[in-house]
Amino acid sequence: MTRRRIGTVGYHVGVGALSLLWVLPILLVVVTAFRGFDDIAANGVGSLPHSFTLGAFTQAWTDGGEMRAVINSFVVTIPTVVITLALAAMAAFALSRYRVPLRRTLLLLMLGGNLLPPQILLVPVSKLTELLGIYDTLPALIAVQTGFGLGFYTFVLQGFMRTIPDEIQQAAVIDGANTWQVFTRIILPLTRPALAALAALAFTWVFNDLLWSISVLRTDTEMPVTPALLGLQGQYVSMWNVIAAGSVIAAIPTVAVFLRFQRHFVAGLALGAVK
Amino acid sequence: MNTPGLTRRNFLAGLGMAGAAAALGGCATSVSGNSGQSGGAVTVESNLSSPQAKSAMQALIADYDKRGSTQASLNTVASETFRVQLPTYLTSANPPDVYTWYAGSVARSYADKGLLLDLSDVWHTMDDYSPALRSLSTDASGKQIFVPTDYYWWGMFYRKSNFARWGVRPATTWDEFITLCQTLKSHGVAPIGMGAGGSTAWVASAWFDYLDIRINGAQYHRDLLAGKHSFTDPQVRTVFARWKQVLPYFDPQSTAVQFQDATTSLLQNRTGMMLIGTFFADAAPKDALADIDFFQFPIIDPSVPVVEEGPTDGFFASRRSGHAAGTKDFLTYMATAAAQELYVKSSSGTVIPANPKARDAGTPLVAKGKAMLAKAADLTQFFNRDSSDALQPTADAALTQFFDKPDQLDSILSTWQAAATKVWSA
Amino acid sequence: MTVLAPQRFRFPPVLLLFVLVPLLVEGFWVFWPAIQGLYLSFTKWDGITAPQNVGFGNYRAMVGDPVFRKALLDTAIWLVLFGGLSAIGGLGIAVLLQKERRGVGIYRSALFLPVVFSLVATSLIWQAMYQPDGLINKVLGAIGLSGWEHSWLADANTALYAVIVPALWREIGYVMVLYLAGLKAIDPALYEAATVDGASRWQRFTRITLPQLRGVNAVVLSVIVIDSLRSFDVAWALTRGGPYHSSELLSTYMYSTAFQSVQLGYASALAVVIFVLAFGVIVTYLVRAFREAE
Numbered sequence: 003m004t005r006r007r008i009g010t011v012g013y014h015v016g017v018g019a020l021s022l023l024w025v026l027p028i029l030l031v032v033v034t035a036f037r038g039f040d041d042i043a044a045n046g047v048g049s050l051p052h053s054f055t056l057g058a059f060t061q062a063w064t065d066g067g068e069m070r071a072v073i074n075s076f077v078v079t080i081p082t083v084v085i086t087l088a089l090a091a092m093a094a095f096a097l098s099r100y101r102v103p104l105r106r107t108l109l110l111l112m113l114g115g116n117l118l119p120p121q122i123l124l125v126p127v128s129k130l131t132e133l134l135g136i137y138d139t140l141p142a143l144i145a146v147q148t149g150f151g152l153g154f155y156t157f158v159l160q161g162f163m164r165t166i167p168d169e170i171q172q173a174a175v176i177d178g179a180n181t182w183q184v185f186t187r188i189i190l191p192l193t194r195p196a197l198a199a200l201a202a203l204a205f206t207w208v209f210n211d212l213l214w215s216i217s218v219l220r221t222d223t224e225m226p227v228t229p230a231l232l233g234l235q236g237q238y239v240s241m242w243n244v245i246a247a248g249s250v251i252a253a254i255p256t257v258a259v260f261l262r263f264q265r266h267f268v269a270g271l272a273l274g275a276v277k
Numbered sequence: 278m279n280t281p282g283l284t285r286r287n288f289l290a291g292l293g294m295a296g297a298a299a300a301l302g303g304c305a306t307s308v309s310g311n312s313g314q315s316g317g318a319v320t321v322e323s324n325l326s327s328p329q330a331k332s333a334m335q336a337l338i339a340d341y342d343k344r345g346s347t348q349a350s351l352n353t354v355a356s357e358t359f360r361v362q363l364p365t366y367l368t369s370a371n372p373p374d375v376y377t378w379y380a381g382s383v384a385r386s387y388a389d390k391g392l393l394l395d396l397s398d399v400w401h402t403m404d405d406y407s408p409a410l411r412s413l414s415t416d417a418s419g420k421q422i423f424v425p426t427d428y429y430w431w432g433m434f435y436r437k438s439n440f441a442r443w444g445v446r447p448a449t450t451w452d453e454f455i456t457l458c459q460t461l462k463s464h465g466v467a468p469i470g471m472g473a474g475g476s477t478a479w480v481a482s483a484w485f486d487y488l489d490i491r492i493n494g495a496q497y498h499r500d501l502l503a504g505k506h507s508f509t510d511p512q513v514r515t516v517f518a519r520w521k522q523v524l525p526y527f528d529p530q531s532t533a534v535q536f537q538d539a540t541t542s543l544l545q546n547r548t549g550m551m552l553i554g555t556f557f558a559d560a561a562p563k564d565a566l567a568d569i570d571f572f573q574f575p576i577i578d579p580s581v582p583v584v585e586e587g588p589t590d591g592f593f594a595s596r597r598s599g600h601a602a603g604t605k606d607f608l609t610y611m612a613t614a615a616a617q618e619l620y621v622k623s624s625s626g627t628v629i630p631a632n633p634k635a636r637d638a639g640t641p642l643v644a645k646g647k648a649m650l651a652k653a654a655d656l657t658q659f660f661n662r663d664s665s666d667a668l669q670p671t672a673d674a675a676l677t678q679f680f681d682k683p684d685q686l687d688s689i690l691s692t693w694q695a696a697a698t699k700v701w702s703a
Numbered sequence: 704m705t706v707l708a709p710q711r712f713r714f715p716p717v718l719l720l721f722v723l724v725p726l727l728v729e730g731f732w733v734f735w736p737a738i739q740g741l742y743l744s745f746t747k748w749d750g751i752t753a754p755q756n757v758g759f760g761n762y763r764a765m766v767g768d769p770v771f772r773k774a775l776l777d778t779a780i781w782l783v784l785f786g787g788l789s790a791i792g793g794l795g796i797a798v799l800l801q802k803e804r805r806g807v808g809i810y811r812s813a814l815f816l817p818v819v820f821s822l823v824a825t826s827l828i829w830q831a832m833y834q835p836d837g838l839i840n841k842v843l844g845a846i847g848l849s850g851w852e853h854s855w856l857a858d859a860n861t862a863l864y865a866v867i868v869p870a871l872w873r874e875i876g877y878v879m880v881l882y883l884a885g886l887k888a889i890d891p892a893l894y895e896a897a898t899v900d901g902a903s904r905w906q907r908f909t910r911i912t913l914p915q916l917r918g919v920n921a922v923v924l925s926v927i928v929i930d931s932l933r934s935f936d937v938a939w940a941l942t943r944g945g946p947y948h949s950s951e952l953l954s955t956y957m958y959s960t961a962f963q964s965v966q967l968g969y970a971s972a973l974a975v976v977i978f979v980l981a982f983g984v985i986v987t988y989l990v991r992a993f994r995e996a997e
Contacts, residue, residue, distance in 0.1 A: 014806065017799060021813035024872070028820055030828045040562035046541040048831035048838060065328055089725040096721040100714050106993055108722065110986060115733040116929055117981040118740070121958050122974035125365065125750065125967065126736035126743075132370050149732025152725050157925065158881075161918045165888065181715050199884040203877065206819050212936075216358050220322075220366065220373075225354075231823045232355035236327025239537060239559040242827060244328070249824035256819040257812060264811050264883075361962045364750040390751050474857055475830055476943055530835050532946060533857035538834070667964040674947040681859060681946065692769075703749060703966050 035059065035247035042242050058247035062234065068248050070223055071230035072255065078143050078226055079208040083201055086148045087155060090200075091193065094159035095185050099171065109160060112153035120150065124217040131218050138220045146218055147208050155200050162196040163189060198266030205259045210252070227252040318348040319603040321592075322366060322373035324359035327559065333623035340619060341610050347603040349375075360666060367392045367595055374598040375607060380413045380589040381658035382503070382665060384423045387593070388416035394594035394601060395420045399608045405633055406612075409656060413589060424608045425591035425631040426617055430646040431483055431659075432571035434557065435550040436543070443549075447572030451519070454575040458526035461549040469523065470548030471531035472539025473680070478673035480536050482660035483552050485676060486586055488516045491577040495584040495655040502664035504701035508675075508694040517679065517686055519577065524683055532680050536560075554588070555627040555646065570642065573649055582654035588662055589631065667703070671696040744971035754968065761972035770948050771973070774956040777863055778980075781934060781952060785867050785874070786927040792871065793878025793923070794916075798908070800879070801886045811883070815876040822873075826940035829869045830856065833941075856942050859949035866950050870937040874930060878923055885919030886912070921992045925985050932981045953977050 033051055034042070041053040062068045093112065097105045127146055128137065136142040166189060174188050190197075212228040219225055222233065231248045234241065325334055331353050338351045352373065354362070359377075366372055367387060378384055387393050393416070400411065400421045414423035433447070440446065443464050448454040461468035473481040489498045493512045500506055501513070528548050531539070540560040542548045551557075552574065558566060576583065592611060594604045610616055617630035626638035629647050637643045650656060661669040675693040679686065744761055748754035765771045800811050817825065832838040833855040840852040855865035889912065897907050935954040938944065944955040953973060961970035 017810050021810045025813045025816055027825050027828045027832070028816055031820070031824045034828070043541065043560055043562040044544060044565070046538055047827060048834060061328065089728060092721040093725040096718045100718055102714055102718065102722060108726070110989065112726065112729060113925065113985070114982055115729050115737070117978050117985065118733070118737050119932070119954055119957060119974045119977050121935070121961060122740045122971055123733070123736045126739040127732065128365055130736060137369065146732055149728050152729040153733070154929070156725065158922050161922050162888065165918060181717050195884045195887050199880050203880060210819070210821055216362060220352070222353050228821055228823065229355065229358060231821055232358060233326050233353065235355055236330065236559065237324060237356040238556040239327060241328065246824045249821040253820045257816065260815050260819060261808060261812055264808060364965070368751055392751065475941065478945060530854065533835050533854040535830070670959060670963050674945065677945060678947040700964055703747070703964070
């Protein structure tokens with residue numbers, strides 16, 4: 003009994019120390035967010051703080067337009083994650099559970115789309131949105147982000163879906179389920195851990211995206227969170243405390259989403275019950 | 278139940294049709310046609326993103342809107358984003374009307390590609406501007422394409438209290454400068470500070486610029502940056518020979534810190550002086566500002582006319598703007614003394630308005646800077662503004678390597694020339 | 704452990720939609736611009752005037768470009784170090800944090816926090832830490848290793864390796880998430896059976912966990928290759944490929960060519976090279992993995 007308790011204490015001390023070390027740079031950002039600008043200018047970013055103020059937060063939220071930027075990020079991220087995971091799950095379902103001709107080629111083709119450095123697609127994509135007349139609108143960003151993530155999510159989801167035993171699907175088909183019902187009632191629920199992981203990752207990427215946002219959007223009031231943060235940097239001189247405060251604010255939604263979803267990794271699979 | 282599934286051929290045919298559909302879409306490389314509309318506000322695309330400059334611009338826009346028939350709307354983006362996206366903005370189907378930008382080759386290059394609006398009409402209202410500013414704003418075909426609104430200067434900045442404490446005075450000649458460095462070093466201070474690390478490597482180019490214009494003159498410098506000379510020329514070598522004389526007095530951290538941190542070092546008395554532009558005052562805490570002074574970059578060759586760096590900021594407009602008349606009206610307003618005074622008042626006050634009738638912030642520092650620039654025989658703009666943003670990284674790489682390994686000068690210069698040739702021939 | 708019987712079902716026509724709609728969406732927004740990028744790699748383009756055809760000129764220039772060769776070498780080093788360490792680190796931490804116990808959610812979030820936090824602010828802190836008088840050198844001095852102090856980001860010898868550390872810091876939490884999902888999918892009955900048979904913890908790890916993770920490994924490898932070759936944010940934010948190309952990666956070189964030197968044709972050619980490298984690495988592994996599974 004005591005050995006287990008020592009083990010538990012040891013575990014928490016060890017892993018706790020690792021976590022603290024890991025979070026250290028971010029703690030430093032938070033400390034910077036509470037400093038005044040003159041303090042940073044006089045003592046440097048790396049020094050111990052000589053001031054404590056909430057001014058940076060208010061400045062980031064109001065003057066920096068961060069409130070609007072966070073809203074923009076949400077408006078773009080939620081539809082994107084839903085649509086892209088839905089489409090990816092559909093493609094993964096077809097490619098992993100059925101003898102679709104050329105399925106391996108199609109999978110590699112879709113994954114290949116993610117191997118391209120996004121920087122080189124920026125100019126063609128922005129011209130494409132202009133052609134469609136949706137340049138400088140949030141729906142354009144949603145469309146672009148949806149398209150760009152598809153390949154990778156399909157690849158991951160098919161990897162998980164392949165491991166689901168055929169007996170389950172066969173049983174459903176025998177019971178009269180059509181393809182759509184097999185997809186929504188059988189396979190999707192079993193893929194929940196993978197979907198949860200991907201949803202957490204996708205939310206983070208789309209919420210914090212920079213390059214696509216600045217290529218597809220032009221108006222400052224449409225910009226999501228990261229370009230807005232960049233916009234707090236001046237031409238020559240930047241107010242690091244305001245930027246730090248803005249980063250803290252921007253991180254809150256994504257951390258909350260991750261905390262919420264990581265519980266789903268837990269949801270032990272129904273697979274264990276099939277035996 | 279089990280339908281006789283599609284054959285492979287049908288499936289491939291389906292994919293083929295989908296592929297053809299996906300092949301629609303225009304060429305990514307054309308300049309989109311103009312969907313211009315008249316009426317509506319004049320859009321001003323601004324890269325003045327620091328909170329103070331942004332609110333100054335907002336004040337200006339509000340003042341302009343109060344005055345008359347045309348309205349203006351401001352759109353501010355981060356300055357690096359602005360720089361990267363400027364070609365996209367100018368070639369888009371519905372370009373913004375007015376843009377903040379810099380005078381010099383960086384503006385003329387867009388004019389040469391036919392993207393800028395002819396602003397000669399606006400210049401008819403700017404008769405009292407200096408001929409130097411007028412020629413700076415003129416493109417190769419003789420039309421004005423730029424409206425300058427303010428300019429600033431570079432100098433050797435230091436803390437007055439520190440110099441008093443160390444018992445030294447500003448230097449005017451190169452020999453005096455070296456003596457000054459030696460004295461400062463004996464006080465245990467790094468005589469020359471610089472913040473050319475990370476993303477601010479470009480501040481090192483100020484040294485190159487100044488040594489070049491002090492030794493070889495403004496014309497040689499401009500021609501070199503335009504590709505008419507080579508970086509392996511003996512004239513460039515003399516620049517670096519001079520630089521080597523003061524290299525031991527540079528802060529050893531000069532290429533490891535960014536310029537904002539170098540400013541902190543200067544203000545914390547760890548370095549003696551720094552060659553920097555007046556914008557660095559924005560990085561200083563307010564109580565230190567009164568203690569700051571500068572002196573002119575020392576004269577090396579008295580026979581070479583004195584030239585200073587006086588980068589000029591202002592606006593240009595898109596040729597395909599849908600509101601040409603409103604745009605010109607807005608720019609006429611920006612060129613007036615009242616507008617420029619309003620800007621100076623609302624911002625940090627270290628810039629000099631371009632309109633000769635406008636009053637500047639009136640501090641002794643600004644008066645000294647203005648006098649120094651007025652006495653100069655010629656004004657250069659800074660390395661990237663006189664050449665192009667594409668040439669700047671070649672200088673950053675070469676100069677950083679020079680600081681690290683000064684004895685590899687030959688290979689540094691030949692590499693620089695090779696990289697520069699690629700840029701000039703692009 | 705029996706491999707799942709490759710009994711895939713006959714192909715109902717509605718599945719055509721399941722495949723085509725995502726494919727079309729990706730085709731429009733990714734493949735079509737990519738083809739344009741490929742076309743651009745055979746041209747010389749400044750972003751404004753019309754592009755000029757130069758055939759294979761860009762590719763030939765690449766071969767003779769010393770910066771390209773340096774970037775290629777650095778990218779290879781990056782792939783091995785960054786890729787290897789993030790896989791090992793991510794797996795190790797996932798194993799540590801896989802059991803649901805009190806507080807594990809907090810630890811997982813702590814590890815994932817760097818992935819989530821904007822690089823705009825964290826790059827500033829890393830830069831401050833790496834400065835000659837910054838936190839890292841101070842700690843080294845305090846524990847008696849002052850001989851190891853460097854100007855980490857400004858020294859040509861250490862810049863690349865110094866940039867890998869924050870990149871790993873951001874990547875390991877992400878790889879951890881993927882491995883956590885994979886570990887969750889392993890049937891606990893396998894472990895029970897092994898424990899009954901007297902297997903040690905290490906044996907359980909190597910004989911059950913690792914083989915079961917093969918599917919996830921394919922994903923993790925793809926992720927790592929994709930991220931290594933596209934690893935751009937951290938390197939650009941900290942050093943911009945400097946000092947004088949000492950930490951230049953193919954991705955930073957491509958970005959600076961596209962958006963600083965504005966040679967979009969050459970940049971597109973670099974992008975094609977990055978793509979071919981990434982595709983080559985992933986495809987060889989995946990084809991083998993597919994063949995094993997079927």
